[in-house]
Amino acid sequence: MFHGARLSGPGFGNLFRPASPVLGSRIRNYTLGASDFEWYQKAKTAIAAYDDLVRRTNALASVSARRAVFDWIGSPSNPTSPAYRYRSVVSDIQTDVEAYTPPNYGAYAVERRQDRVTDLERIVEEFKNKVRASEREVGQLPPPEIRTVPGAPGPDLTLPIVGAGVAVAVAIVLTQIL
DSSP, X not given: OOTTOOOOSTTOOOSSSOOOSSTTXXXXXXTTSOOHHHHHHHXXXXXXXXXXXXXXXXXXXXXXXXXXXXXXXXXXXXXXXXXXXXXXXXXXXXXXXXXXXXXXXXXXXXHHHHHHHHHHHHHHHHHHHHHHHHHXXXXXXXXXXXXXXXXXXXXXXXXXXXXXXXXXXXXXXXXXXX
């Protein structure tokens, strides 16, 4: 080896920036921070909160208020939109963690995935503030009512009764033949 030569590439890291199992990615030194599993849990929590906020947005009493919030969310095809960032975290979980048995929580050792989760948590906070403001301003639609009509006919039992009759008839014929 030549004096001053430096080894680099996959498998050759240094104390300050370890080599990554994924080419082109950096692994964050998180020994004092959250574990990979904790990052996964944070991602799942942020996704659930985002989904709940979408549900609450759909229940806003004003169509224009709903439209304003959904315009802010944007399109999943626009890389700067909250919808795109949400889809990125969902995709990371589905393809890099939950697609494996046991789940590959180590996927969250990669810094860009941690950054995506942190970004989604920030988006969820901003989303929550927008939905709360809209709910205070226009309110929510009432939940749908499920009504039952007294004396309404029960389920149609014609097919099961005919099927049972055919089965009994076949059984009688078979006992006569054998």
